[in-house]
Amino acid sequence: MSERELKFKRVLLKLSGETFGGSEGKGLDTTAFEKLALYLSTLHKQTRIELAIVVGAGNLFRGRNVRNTHFDRGTADYIGMLGTVMNALALQAELEKLGSVSRVLSSLPIQAVCEPFIRRKALRHLEKGRIVILAGGTGNPFFTTDSAAALKAAELNCEILLKGSDVEGVFTSDPKTNPSATMYSQLSYQEALEKGLTVMDATAFALCQTEHIPVIVFNINDFTNIEKILKGEQVGTIVK
Numbered sequence: 001m002s003e004r005e006l007k008f009k010r011v012l013l014k015l016s017g018e019t020f021g022g023s024e025g026k027g028l029d030t031t032a033f034e035k036l037a038l039y040l041s042t043l044h045k046q047t048r049i050e051l052a053i054v055v056g057a058g059n060l061f062r063g064r065n066v067r068n069t070h071f072d073r074g075t076a077d078y079i080g081m082l083g084t085v086m087n088a089l090a091l092q093a094e095l096e097k098l099g100s101v102s103r104v105l106s107s108l109p110i111q112a113v114c115e116p117f118i119r120r121k122a123l124r125h126l127e128k129g130r131i132v133i134l135a136g137g138t139g140n141p142f143f144t145t146d147s148a149a150a151l152k153a154a155e156l157n158c159e160i161l162l163k164g165s166d167v168e169g170v171f172t173s174d175p176k177t178n179p180s181a182t183m184y185s186q187l188s189y190q191e192a193l194e195k196g197l198t199v200m201d202a203t204a205f206a207l208c209q210t211e212h213i214p215v216i217v218f219n220i221n222d223f224t225n226i227e228k229i230l231k232g233e234q235v236g237t238i239v240k
Helices: 031-049 073-097 119-127 144-153 190-194 204-209 224-230
Strands: 009-016 049-056 104-105 131-135 160-165 215-219 238-239
Touching: 009 144, 009 204, 031 049, 031 073, 031 224, 049 073, 049 119, 073 104, 073 131, 073 224, 104 119, 119 131, 119 144, 119 238, 144 160, 190 204, 204 238
Parallel strands: 009 049, 009 160, 049 131, 104 131, 160 215
Antiparallel strands: 215 238
16 A cells, blocks of 8 residues: 555544453563564554554553452553553554654653653654554553544544444444444444444543544454555444
C-alpha cells in the first residue's frame, strides 16, 4: 500500500493488553508480540504513516478487578500503569529487531527505561517517522487506558482513533451472549450515548466527542483490518 492510498496520515492505535497475551490473553506471549511487531513494522515502512500506539495491560493486571475488595483502588491502578510500561518495552524490543525505530514515552515517569511523555517531544518523534508507544495510561489513577488513548489522540492531533477489540465492532448487545445481536456500521456520538452502547468508557468518549475525533472499533485479531481502515474501507464500527 502506497502513501497515495492513505485516507489517514496520523493515527492513534489503542491496543488492549489481551492482544499481547496470546490465545488466553494473559501474560507476555512472545509469539503474539513478534506477530504484531512484524505487521506494524511492515505497515509503517510501506505507508510511512505517523503511528502512535497506546497499550493497555489487561494481560498483566487490571485495576478495576479490585473493585468491591479491600485492595486500594489507587494502588491497583498504578500497578496497571506499570504493566503498560512492560508491554510497551516488549513491543519496542520486537519492533527494533525488525529495524523500525520507536520510542516509548510514559505518562508515569520511569526514566531508566523510557522517556517521560512530553507533548512536543512526542510530536517531534512522529514527524521524524518514529513509532511512538505510549505507556503509563494518563499517569493518574481512576482513569482507564481508553481515557489515555482519547487524551493522547487529542494532544497529538491524530486524525482518528482506532480501538482494537476482540469483536468485529459495536453491537446492539453483547454478541458473545446474544447470537442475534447485530453490528452497527456507523454511529453518531449522540446515538451511542442514547443507546447506552459501550464504545469506550464515558470519560474517553466525552473527550472524543468534544474534540471531534472519530473512533473506529474493529477486530484486532485480523491485523489486515488496520490497513483496510487506512485506505478508507468500511471495517468495524465508526463513531463520529
